[in-house]
Amino acid sequence: MRISILGGGGFLGRKVASRLAADGTLGGTPVTSLTLFDLAAPPAPSAPFPVATLGGDIAALPAAAIPEGTDVVFHLAAVVSAAAEADYDLGRRVNLHGTDAVIDACRRLARPPRVVFTSSVASFSGGQGALLDDDARQVPANSYGTQKAAAEMLLADASRRGFMDAVSLRLPTIIVRPGRPNKAASSFFSAIVREPLLGLETELPVPDAFAVWVASPRRATEWLLHAAAMDTAPMGLDRSLTPPGLSVTVGEILTALEQVKPGAAALVRRVADPAIAAIVGGWPPGFRPVRAPALGFARHEPLVDVVRAFAADDLDATRRERGLG
């Protein structure tokens, strides 16, 4: 099985690459090659199969990013929410025209590959009161969500035409993200766990009662691997799925943090940020996914396990990366 990861140098891209390298298989089939593509050639994990790495722009996708014979493409390359809001042209080029380029690369292959695309909860709106069913319409309140929703449609059509066999996962906000704060408007949802565990202060721009739809990196990685191997025949025209995330409040996240490291939540300072609140405030905090669980997407683990997994999987690397000894 030949696999490409576009955005393979990003947070989830590296998680998926590590899992493939560790497992050596995907859906029970041995992995025979892995290509990692990102703006700069990503680091290759040590793996029991050859790994090629490649740098470039997804909107001008080099053919080598999806070589002939590719079975599975993880299409994760994206300009995230706050950055796409700040720079309309950049977001459109990467998130929308980048998806056109992926479609064109797949059309050129002799055999249509599975394409796993990461859409987002940010493609929905409705705000704090919303609790959405699988058939809810996407009425995005930001350019990132718009570009993701439009890309989902293009990928579904490309699947119908036989150019590929796509599964789009509307991922929840992933916590806890390692490394540093980034340009995603949702960055603080991870920072309020990560920074205190590092012994650092951090700012919370929304009230404690603010609710959010989240998933852990472990669970998201599982879902992406499941989407790569599942039977898509029951999906029909509708290639988009809302996997079963967790609906939690910021207060509940801080409680889980306290369970793992008592006293840590004291490092979180309340500093309202209306610009951030306006973006994340549009995202619905609750979904009732039925279709994805029925298609085998695993239910989410409890919140405290999410904090523990971060401490186990990513805390040391983050400390080293940030020179915090």
Place this chain on the structure above:
Amino acid sequence: MRISILGGGGFLGRKVASRLAADGTLGGTPVTSLTLFDLAAPPAPSAPFPVATLGGDIAALPAAAIPEGTDVVFHLAAVVSAAAEADYDLGRRVNLHGTDAVIDACRRLARPPRVVFTSSVASFSGGQGALLDDDARQVPANSYGTQKAAAEMLLADASRRGFMDAVSLRLPTIIVRPGRPNKAASSFFSAIVREPLLGLETELPVPDAFAVWVASPRRATEWLLHAAAMDTAPMGLDRSLTPPGLSVTVGEILTALEQVKPGAAALVRRVADPAIAAIVGGWPPGFRPVRAPALGFARHEPLVDVVRAFAADDLDATRRERGLG
């Protein structure tokens, strides 16, 4: 009021241009200039205001198509359903990237214009059994509908960002279309009225019980003019509307034809066409629009009036155009 019509040489574009020329006003405000843009410079109607005409490709939209000071843009340029299905690249370039070009042209203006976009019933699926509410999800079953649905999203986002003030109308199949059969999969819905009224035989590719969501050119033109002048404040993020068309069967269309010209329906021959049936068979034949009527979009006239209006407005011109004396 300065107005541009993109696709101004097409069926609906010419109808809108004629109405503006006849009225001299839009929503009570005098029209001061009209620009007509299409692949080839469209003919200018004689009008009480200056009319500029311009040829070019919407995906490489010349600035003169939407000059500084433009108040209203009718964005009607499109590659229609069967053509977009036959040529993926052409449909994507015109229907999707053409819309990007319209957005960019509007961004350059000092004042965001009203943009009236023609989306389509073909952006929905569900087939003959479907009866859809305003909040139904678009799960298109063809590339044309996909490109229209994605364009709606981009225009809504551009409106949210203040680049424009868009209203997207998901038009029903428009009958009766004058001229000749065209590449729209829905062409036969008009042909079964037009051709017999011209004394010509025509083919019906679906059963008489086949149901379809239609509107007349007169009503569609009214809706487009209303969308150009209405207050969009109540629309919020959702810039798309399903105007109140008519749900009719092919048999009912033939009955209306018989009422207007007894014996004419005998010229319709039943010749099943699975390719055509597959495309139009995916479009839902019924909607329950609530939002558009509440926003002032006029209810539809009865079917027999549609046939009579065609005979009054377009039959002679079609006869001349086709050299049928």
